[in-house]
Amino acid sequence: MASKFYAIVIGAGTGTGTAAARRFAQAYPVVLMARSRASYQDAVDGINASGGTAVGVDADAADPASLKAAFARVRDELLPGHRLAAAVYNVGANFKRAPFLEAKVEDFDSSVAGNARGLFLFAQQTIPLLLESANAASPPHPPTLLITGATASMRGAANCAGFAAGMTARRALGQSLAREFGPRGVHVAHAVIDGVIDIPRTKGYNVNEGVEGGKLDPDAIAESYWHLHTQPRSAFTQELDLRPYVEKF
């Protein structure tokens, strides 16, 4: 009997997280993780209502105990006997611009916690599961860990020190994991989201406002995540950028 596979998205309550969950739900049952039910429940209901299978689990990526408990619940209660096909790390510790001398070390700490430490912990939970899947009889696609990045993953900008610190650390973690686990069949890829994502919260943002397609459609991001997941192991992408056509870069 063929193995049953599933996908996990953590940071599932955002535009990109929800879209990724919806996209992967076309192929797998999906687990949506976020710190609170309020973040994921609508998306879970939406997927289930449109013929997919979704469950939500409370989890704080930066808290080892919380994360461990969440994965145990998935394994023991929610999707017993399933194997992990894909995991998406989409936690975003809130971006905050501030002059450096007004920034608090707590801003630095929370950026690192959500943007990098959480990925470290999430990878320690998911990599063993992805390795198991890689060794399983017939995973539909190479098991994949996908990481959402940002412009700040590439360099530090003025008034943005803490955020860039967390995001560059996150990217470096992804590179380390790709180099260590790629040869063992696990695909680790990082997407540099360079622009404003088109979600209700960003309606007011004065960036490419009023230009059709001037903000990133989360479903388009999710489609590229799905493509990354389907790449055969002879041609893995480690990193791609995604930005609106009108974005300066």
Add this chain to the structure above:
Amino acid sequence: MASKFYAIVIGAGTGTGTAAARRFAQAYPVVLMARSRASYQDAVDGINASGGTAVGVDADAADPASLKAAFARVRDELLPGHRLAAAVYNVGANFKRAPFLEAKVEDFDSSVAGNARGLFLFAQQTIPLLLESANAASPPHPPTLLITGATASMRGAANCAGFAAGMTARRALGQSLAREFGPRGVHVAHAVIDGVIDIPRTKGYNVNEGVEGGKLDPDAIAESYWHLHTQPRSAFTQELDLRPYVEKF
């Protein structure tokens, strides 16, 4: 009446070029260009035999007159009334390792000619056509210029000065074009092919030899090219890398 669209691949006689032509032929008539009929005829015949539509045209990318004549033939004789949906620059000036003091300036010249100057000329032919398509009623996907790159597009290695010079120049051309024509609706993307491509000519290469998936499957590359082409303009990728899972990087 809806416009009719087509795709062009130059450097069509290689593994990647042929695979890209086959992939795009699932959606469009394709034009295969190479310096000699011997390079493209089998691929043209194969596509036509399997239900696609393909034509071949002799063209030397680095020679303005040759290229101009080839595009005129496409426009006037082969696919009159069609619009350009996608163009793939896949010309590869032969990679040759040599100690720098034994290299000839002719090696430098031929690398630049095929790897960069040809792209400059090809873009001057195709960008106006892609802009027209972007402004046409309903292109199926944003008009796209795809550029095949290599490890040497990213940096210069020892014994590889001329090749890296041509390939980094090629990448820079792609970045310039993306920044200039992205905002006008033309998608310009560069793929860094980091590894040996699995084609008859590389059978003897002692790189990941005997490892299944240790060389890049050209069809997998082509599938990522197709994905790039289908990205909506709210989420364009300018660059991605592609490498076998076992490749060191």
Add this chain to the structure above:
Amino acid sequence: MASKFYAIVIGAGTGTGTAAARRFAQAYPVVLMARSRASYQDAVDGINASGGTAVGVDADAADPASLKAAFARVRDELLPGHRLAAAVYNVGANFKRAPFLEAKVEDFDSSVAGNARGLFLFAQQTIPLLLESANAASPPHPPTLLITGATASMRGAANCAGFAAGMTARRALGQSLAREFGPRGVHVAHAVIDGVIDIPRTKGYNVNEGVEGGKLDPDAIAESYWHLHTQPRSAFTQELDLRPYVEKF
């Protein structure tokens, strides 16, 4: 009367830190900071014995209270009335290679603490002092914050996830600070030390062993730090690499 200027090196107990202190002591009184007196005392004594002026102060860069107390001591007791000419962040949270699945989150935490959070805190202490110096009548050279980086500042490698996370974050902090405070006259520069440093502790390292000049001479690093400090504001370097001539890169 001309202002009196001084320099601070934190992480002063290592090869690079000691060498930087010695070099800057040719021009300024220097403060050597490290977590324990044992780390800096010999260097302090050496500088004082050879005609320079040095003081040592216990400080833990990753601990805000410790750092704040150390800077208060410098200001109030050790060098009252002096202005800060240059600050060197040379704290190195110990590099440890380990397979990712054997790594502890504590390794990640300690890398981030020493390699990045400490810089955040050190910069919050030193940037205000450097801005004051920039506005002072006549600083001998543009006030400078120098940051010691490593190969892992540039990318994540296999078995090296936590270290690379901390070091890339450190580099990003430096870039953010350079972009924010450069225009206000403070020079922030990052040196990528790519190779093994030639100190007693690395004698056994099997890297370029026995090759003269195959490891980085700390005094040579210090000389480049001094050069960075002396650059006029019309030509600031933000980043340079330093490696032994035989190092592969």
Add this chain to the structure above:
Amino acid sequence: MASKFYAIVIGAGTGTGTAAARRFAQAYPVVLMARSRASYQDAVDGINASGGTAVGVDADAADPASLKAAFARVRDELLPGHRLAAAVYNVGANFKRAPFLEAKVEDFDSSVAGNARGLFLFAQQTIPLLLESANAASPPHPPTLLITGATASMRGAANCAGFAAGMTARRALGQSLAREFGPRGVHVAHAVIDGVIDIPRTKGYNVNEGVEGGKLDPDAIAESYWHLHTQPRSAFTQELDLRPYVEKF
């Protein structure tokens, strides 16, 4: 008897070239090369008038025969018996912004010729001489090839395709040479000049105009070139950037 050493600057007629020649003339006789005497004669006279030793030679870097003749003249007539200590490639093929569709392939060709092909040829002349010096009894500093780069060496910008192609190729050549000849004792370094140079020709440029230090002082660039030359082989820099403190980057 100790060897006598000299330095060469090609592209000697510009702000940076002249300043480099003056700086190296404090230590060595210098040869200034440019396409015409008008470009270098004032600088040659200035150096000789202030106690240095300078000679000028007509040479077109992109023309193999011209370059070969120039080096033969230096060896046989001008500085017989001398060894090469440092060579500076400072040729700048004129930067020209133009919409890509209005650019001519001749612009691409002339950028590549001056910015990259010339370096290829210059390196084929100078590397053998620098290797000889590296093996000589006691070169004062590791023999050095210095390459002037620009912002466009790092990436392609809109309206700047040809220039970026030539400059990225130039940088890649430098990287290849550094990796091949560093281990043999020749130091190859590339300086990314990111900003407008403060020379009479740029007086009108509306970039940081009126800001003191807002343009790069050529003498400051030259001082960093001299520092690169003096680095011992245990700590070579391959690349540094140089920009005015107020420059956005």
